Amino acid sequence: MRVLLVEDHPTMRGLICDHLRKRGFAVDMAPSGDEALAAIRVAVYDAVILDLGLPDMDGMDVLRRLRTERQPHVPALILTARDSIEARVGGLDAGADDYILKPFDLAELEARLRAVLRRPGPRSAALFRFGDLTFDPGARSAAVAERSLELARREACLLEELLLAEGRVVVRDVLEERLYGFDDEVSANALEASVSRLRRKLVAAGSLVGVEVARGIGYRLKLGVAT
Ligand code: CA
Numbered sequence: 001m002r003v004l005l006v007e008d009h010p011t012m013r014g015l016i017c018d019h020l021r022k023r024g025f026a027v028d029m030a031p032s033g034d035e036a037l038a039a040i041r042v043a044v045y046d047a048v049i050l051d052l053g054l055p056d057m058d059g060m061d062v063l064r065r066l067r068t069e070r071q072p073h074v075p076a077l078i079l080t081a082r083d084s085i086e087a088r089v090g091g092l093d094a095g096a097d098d099y100i101l102k103p104f105d106l107a108e109l110e111a112r113l114r115a116v117l118r119r120p121g122p123r124s125a126a127l128f129r130f131g132d133l134t135f136d137p138g139a140r141s142a143a144v145a146e147r148s149l150e151l152a153r154r155e156a157c158l159l160e161e162l163l164l165a166e167g168r169v170v171v172r173d174v175l176e177e178r179l180y181g182f183d184d185e186v187s188a189n190a191l192e193a194s195v196s197r198l199r200r201k202l203v204a205a206g207s208l209v210g211v212e213v214a215r216g217i218g219y220r221l222k223l224g225v226a227t
Pocket of ligand 1: 007
């Protein structure tokens with residue numbers, strides 16, 4: 001699960017990010033509204049955690065732009081110290097899925113994040129497609145030309161990340177960060193091993209899609225890769 005964390009306070013941002021990464025989430029951080037909007041333009045998130053008091057704009061404006069222009073169905077959790085009834089109602093009206101008052105407990109934040117992620121919505125029906133390959137991020141299932149492709153958990157994560165990039169190169173450091181939590185023991189060639197297994201499975205399934213190496217940089221999906 002990939003989460004965008006929009007929070008300007010560095011300590012708060014670090015604490016939330018560390019906690020969620022340890023719990024298996026991939027977390028992107030944005031310290032300002034502008035950076036949040038830039039992230040939303042290029043990436044697809046499973047959820048957004050949004051502080052209202054940002055240096056360059058109100059978090060509500062970020063939420064409205066997210067809802068109207070970018071990802072109308074992505075769950076949004078609002079973080080704020082504004083404990084007035086008006087602010088709560090305003091947040092929910094603007095399309096927030098939940099509202100968490102500061103200070104809060106990290107375990108509570110995680111529980112509420114998981115709760116909004118479990119809510120069924122149109123996003124759970126969205127499939128990623130590339131060539132003859134489809135991936136259902138909710139069910140964690142992949143298919144080649146509609147025939148099911150059995151993938152281990154990390155291979156599915158790898159495929160999801162490559163599909164999110166839509167054929168652009170994904171830097172290997174980024175892949176390692178997404179695939180492995182801080183607590184995982186990661187051997188030097190763990191990523192290569194996952195890539196090799198995914199490639200073999202794609203070839204065995206007769207897919208037109210392959211995983212191409214960008215030497216020294218990372219990997220990307222490509223149509224018609226000679227393997
Ligand atoms: Ca703030």
